[in-house]
Amino acid sequence: MRALLGATLPPVMGLVLLIGIWQLATMNGGSIPTPGKTWDAAVKLFADPFYSNGPNDQGIGWNILSSLQRVAIGFGIAALVGIPLGFILGRFATMSRMINPIISLLRPVSPLAWLPIGLLVFKKADPAATWTIFICSIWPMIMNTAQGVMRVPQDYLNVARVLNLSEWKIVTRILFPSVLPYMLTGIRLSIGTAWLVIVAAEMLTGGVGIGFWVWDEWNNLKVEHIIVAIFVIGIVGLILEQTLLFLAKRLHTEG
Amino acid sequence: MEKEKFVQVEKVGMTFDTKKGRFVALRDIDLTIRQGEFISLIGHSGCGKSTLLNLIAGLTLPTSGVLLCANREIAGPGPERAVVFQNHSLLPWLTCFENVYLAVERVFAANENKVQLKERTTKILDMVGLAHALHKYPGEISGGMKQRVGIARALAMEPKVLLMDEPFGALDALTRARLQDELMKICDATKATTVMVTHDVDEAVLLSDRIVMMTNGPAATIGEILSVDLPRPRERLTLAHNPQYMDTRSAVIEFLYAKQSHPLAA
Numbered sequence: 409m410r411a412l413l414g415a416t417l418p419p420v421m422g423l424v425l426l427i428g429i430w431q432l433a434t435m436n437g438g439s440i441p442t443p444g445k446t447w448d449a450a451v452k453l454f455a456d457p458f459y460s461n462g463p464n465d466q467g468i469g470w471n472i473l474s475s476l477q478r479v480a481i482g483f484g485i486a487a488l489v490g491i492p493l494g495f496i497l498g499r500f501a502t503m504s505r506m507i508n509p510i511i512s513l514l515r516p517v518s519p520l521a522w523l524p525i526g527l528l529v530f531k532k533a534d535p536a537a538t539w540t541i542f543i544c545s546i547w548p549m550i551m552n553t554a555q556g557v558m559r560v561p562q563d564y565l566n567v568a569r570v571l572n573l574s575e576w577k578i579v580t581r582i583l584f585p586s587v588l589p590y591m592l593t594g595i596r597l598s599i600g601t602a603w604l605v606i607v608a609a610e611m612l613t614g615g616v617g618i619g620f621w622v623w624d625e626w627n628n629l630k631v632e633h634i635i636v637a638i639f640v641i642g643i644v645g646l647i648l649e650q651t652l653l654f655l656a657k658r659l660h661t662e663g
Numbered sequence: 664m665e666k667e668k669f670v671q672v673e674k675v676g677m678t679f680d681t682k683k684g685r686f687v688a689l690r691d692i693d694l695t696i697r698q699g700e701f702i703s704l705i706g707h708s709g710c711g712k713s714t715l716l717n718l719i720a721g722l723t724l725p726t727s728g729v730l731l732c733a734n735r736e737i738a739g740p741g742p743e744r745a746v747v748f749q750n751h752s753l754l755p756w757l758t759c760f761e762n763v764y765l766a767v768e769r770v771f772a773a774n775e776n777k778v779q780l781k782e783r784t785t786k787i788l789d790m791v792g793l794a795h796a797l798h799k800y801p802g803e804i805s806g807g808m809k810q811r812v813g814i815a816r817a818l819a820m821e822p823k824v825l826l827m828d829e830p831f832g833a834l835d836a837l838t839r840a841r842l843q844d845e846l847m848k849i850c851d852a853t854k855a856t857t858v859m860v861t862h863d864v865d866e867a868v869l870l871s872d873r874i875v876m877m878t879n880g881p882a883a884t885i886g887e888i889l890s891v892d893l894p895r896p897r898e899r900l901t902l903a904h905n906p907q908y909m910d911t912r913s914a915v916i917e918f919l920y921a922k923q924s925h926p927l928a929a
Contacts (some may be wrong), residue, residue, distance in 0.1 A: 417703060430904065436881070437736065439732055563748060563750060563752040564752065564754060566722055566740075566746070566748065566752065567739040567748070567752050569739075570720065570722070570740045570741070570742065570744075570746045571742055571765065571766050571769045572741050572769065573765075573769060577765075577769075581754065581757070581765060582754065584758075585754070585756040625808075
């Protein structure tokens with residue numbers, strides 16, 4: 409009981425403090441709504457999250473889901489390309505020397521700079537946003553996977569050599585399990601970045617999505633909705649991150 | 664097949680290119696090992712005994728000279744020269760059974776079905792006294808048990824040569840003694856040709872037919888080779904008072920501490 413209290417009390421206190429400061433700052437009027445007003449708006453929004461009045465007026469639930477869908481598709485393709493590429497870069501030094509300068513050059517570029525290229529190639533907003541997610545989530549996965557492959561303990565590789573295992577067995581029995589923790593770190597970083605970028609990308613491309621919704625509510629001057637959206641984006645990001653951390657922990661204890 | 668010259672090491676030298684320049688680890692190594700013989704490589708740390716073992720394993724290739732096993736040049740590692748690694752090197756994500764099965768499958772899958780392969784795996788783990796720990800992960804068992812799985816994995820391949828790199832180095836004295844006794848029984852039963860790296864004089868005398876004593880590195884080579892003609896099976900307790908055992912032991916200690924005093928002490 410004491411332990412539970414000790415674990416929950418500080419975070420709750422922090423949250424109360426944040427809301428208190430917010431209340432103090434907005435009490436005397438101004439353009440930022442108070443916590444109370446924001447709460448009322450949130451209750452109304454979540455009372456009917458899945459209504460649909462045409463493409464430009466949909467419930468917040470639909471907006472979140474379509475953002476998550478874009479992230480899932482962009483991220484999924486990035487994983488399909490990035491993880492095998494990471495394995496290749498980690499396993500073959502020549503490839504690594506060939507590709508690494510390109511990665512170093514492209515990685516620091518803001519994902520949004522890729523958006524016009526996406527629009528140009530795909531001629532549509534939706535695949536362009538997905539493309540932006542793809543390009544921003546691929547780097548951490550390539551780099552972490554390659555890093556993991558290069559750090560496979562030499563002892564394990566010596567075992568593979570003495571047993572004279574086939575390349576398939578080396579990949580499935582030695583490389584993959586030993587790289588898995590690194591891969592999960594890459595995936596976690598990727599998802600985090602993807603979720604950061606989707607909001608910005610959707611603001612620019614429009615359609616349905618939490619980022620577009622924020623922009624739409626800005627145009628409608630419903631500031632309390634924007635604040636609700638900020639919390640929602642934060643909570644979804646937190647859930648994604650914690651789920652992956654939980655997965656990583658599970659795998660770690662099994663090993 | 665030539666039983667007298669089963670493993671031949673001829674004029675072998677090993678030079679490593681390091682950042683500080685060329686490092687000569689071994690030079691002029693000549694050694695012939697009979698089939699079924701138990702050889703110990705002993706010497707101070709840094710004398711290249713593990714390097715020599717890795718050369719026989721084929722994990723590294725010599726910069727000069729040639730190594731032969733059953734009259735064929737050793738051009739790389741292979742299951743016919745099984746290695747028991749110093750730190751057991753079990754794959755932590757596989758159970759004891761799966762670790763051994765990986766080796767069994769590799770060597771015998773061509774001629775045997777799954778039931779036979781599993782039987783073989785269980786049998787060998789039983790032989791090293793681990794029948795109760797088949798489905799435990801390496802993280803769940805003691806250091807001595809892990810090393811036994813490592814030995815089981817090597818023996819399961821029915822290798823022509825068993826290579827061991829300080830197999831009991833990381834174990835406590837009691838566990839070590841028990842595993843040494845087990846190893847002697849296993850080697851008697853399987854007639855395995857064995858090369859073991861050790862820094863333990865008693866271990867070398869107890870287990871070996873011949874002890875290969877190496878000079879200090881760099882550019883280490885074989886200093887002396889000592890035959891241990893004690894009858895088998897050997898019994899640790901009775902040997903403790905055996906004059907021949909004492910003489911052999913003194914000879915090794917004489918070599919290690921008088922002729923090749925430790926490089927740090929010199």
